[in-house]
Amino acid sequence: MMERHDPTAAKARLRLWLRMLAVSRMVEAELRERLRERDSTLPRFDVMAALSRAPDGLKMSALSSVLRVSNGNVTGIVDRLEAEGLAVRLPVEGDRRAMLVRLTPAGEAGFAELAARHEDWVNELLGAVTAAEAEHLIEQLQAVRNRLAERGDRP
Amino acid sequence: MMERHDPTAAKARLRLWLRMLAVSRMVEAELRERLRERDSTLPRFDVMAALSRAPDGLKMSALSSVLRVSNGNVTGIVDRLEAEGLAVRLPVEGDRRAMLVRLTPAGEAGFAELAARHEDWVNELLGAVTAAEAEHLIEQLQAVRNRLAERGDRP
Numbered sequence: 001m002m003e004r005h006d007p008t009a010a011k012a013r014l015r016l017w018l019r020m021l022a023v024s025r026m027v028e029a030e031l032r033e034r035l036r037e038r039d040s041t042l043p044r045f046d047v048m049a050a051l052s053r054a055p056d057g058l059k060m061s062a063l064s065s066v067l068r069v070s071n072g073n074v075t076g077i078v079d080r081l082e083a084e085g086l087a088v089r090l091p092v093e094g095d096r097r098a099m100l101v102r103l104t105p106a107g108e109a110g111f112a113e114l115a116a117r118h119e120d121w122v123n124e125l126l127g128a129v130t131a132a133e134a135e136h137l138i139e140q141l142q143a144v145r146n147r148l149a150e151r152g153d154r155p
Numbered sequence: 156m157m158e159r160h161d162p163t164a165a166k167a168r169l170r171l172w173l174r175m176l177a178v179s180r181m182v183e184a185e186l187r188e189r190l191r192e193r194d195s196t197l198p199r200f201d202v203m204a205a206l207s208r209a210p211d212g213l214k215m216s217a218l219s220s221v222l223r224v225s226n227g228n229v230t231g232i233v234d235r236l237e238a239e240g241l242a243v244r245l246p247v248e249g250d251r252r253a254m255l256v257r258l259t260p261a262g263e264a265g266f267a268e269l270a271a272r273h274e275d276w277v278n279e280l281l282g283a284v285t286a287a288e289a290e291h292l293i294e295q296l297q298a299v300r301n302r303l304a305e306r307g308d309r310p
Contacts, residue, residue, distance in 0.1 A: 009286035010278040016289040017182065017277045019296045024179040026303045027172065122172045123165040125306075128298035131164035134171040137295060141174045143283035148181045151280075 027125050034121055040114060043067055047077050048086075048103065048111040057090060057102035086110055182280050189276055195269060198222055202232050203241075203258065203266040212245060212257035241265055 032042050050066040051058060058066075063074045078101050081087035086107030092098040103111065129137065187197050205221040206213060213221075218229045233256050236242035241262030247253040258266065284292065 006286065009289070010274055012286045012289035012293070013281040013284060014274050014277050016284065016293050016296075017281055019293050019300070020175065020179055021183065023296045023300050023303070024175055026300065028176065030303065030306075119165055119169050122169050125303060126168040126172060126299055128302045129168060129171065129295055131161065131167045133295055134164070134167035137292065138167070138171050138174050140284055140288055140292060141171075141178045144281055145174070145178050145181065147283045148178070148185065148280060151185075 027122075030125060031118065031121060034117075035114075038114065038117070043073070044077050044081075045114065045118065047074065047081070048107065049115065051087065051101060051103045052108060052111045052115070055102075057100035059092065059098050059100060061098075063101060081107060182277075185280060186273065186276060189272075190269075193269065193272070198228070199232050199236075200269065200273065202229065202236070203262065204270065206242065206256060206258045207263060207266050207270070210257075212255035214247065214253055214255060216253075218256060236262060 028042070035041055035045055046066060047063060050063060054062075060074060060078070063078070067074050067077075078087060078089065081101075081103075082089060085104060087101055087103050090100045090102060092100050126134070183197070190196055190200055201221060202218060205218060209217075215229060215233070218233070222229050222232075233242060233244070236256075236258075237244060240259060242256055242258050245255045245257060247255050281289070
């Protein structure tokens with residue numbers, strides 16, 4: 001681990017971090033703006049994405065942990081999805097206080113359409129990266145993530 | 156630009172984006188926590204970084220644009236820095252309504268120390284990336300940024 005103490009490497013990692021943060025924020029701002037034009041938001045998109053991966057529904061508590069990072073108000077988002085006929089709240093068998101949230105067929109169709117647009121936007125915004133480079137970058141980021149996850153496991 | 160319409164490349168770029176966003180958020184959360192332990196915050200760190208690059212001082216309006224992305228309250232941050240003797244507000248010659256903000260020597264020393272810790276933390280958190288890989292990733296991110304900046308220039 002000599003390199004960890006190499007000042008040139010430390011400076012390169014700092015520049016990498018500042019660049020990664022700047023690019024993430026630029027892309028996120030652009031996606032946010034495009035979702036807004038379609039009367040959606042990033043937290044709402046994240047909630048619908050989580051629900052679309054859970055055809056049997058998700059408890060509100062599970063949805064809250066999905067949104068921990070995007071800082072959304074899950075109850076407000078689910079209220080609106082329900083009012084628009086895109087999601088339903090269902091009772092949980094054996095747990096009278098819990099509620100499951102599930103997309104309706106209209107919610108599934110709406111999310112599929114929005115997810116396709118989102119994929120197109122990301123493909124356009126990150127178009128400067130070739131497919132092979134993208135795979136390479138994913139591996140590098142995975143290594144960073146694994147190290148961060150290991151840290152998180154420490155007592 | 157055939158590749159822009161290649162579904163495999165589109166999926167790779169989407170995965171790259173989701174990974175980049177997740178890693179950025181993990182690193183940011185970790186830095187935020189470590190700054191908190193030192194009674195600082197990311198917006199405060201960003202303000203001090205901008206001031207440390209401007210030995211002649213910065214107008215409040217320039218500081219506000221620095222903080223546009225980190226969502227900080229510039230006035231509150233500068234108030235606190237001033238109360239702690241780390242920054243001063245000075246009148247601007249020829250503009251009676253404007254104020255310049257400048258770090259004091261104590262503010263410069265405090266920021267230099269915190270910036271060195273910050274660099275160490277980033278070096279540790281991104282330690283899975285070699286210096287050569289970091290340079291390579293920076294170039295890739297620069298290409299993404301250039302393309303985003305070109306978009307922003309469009310009418």
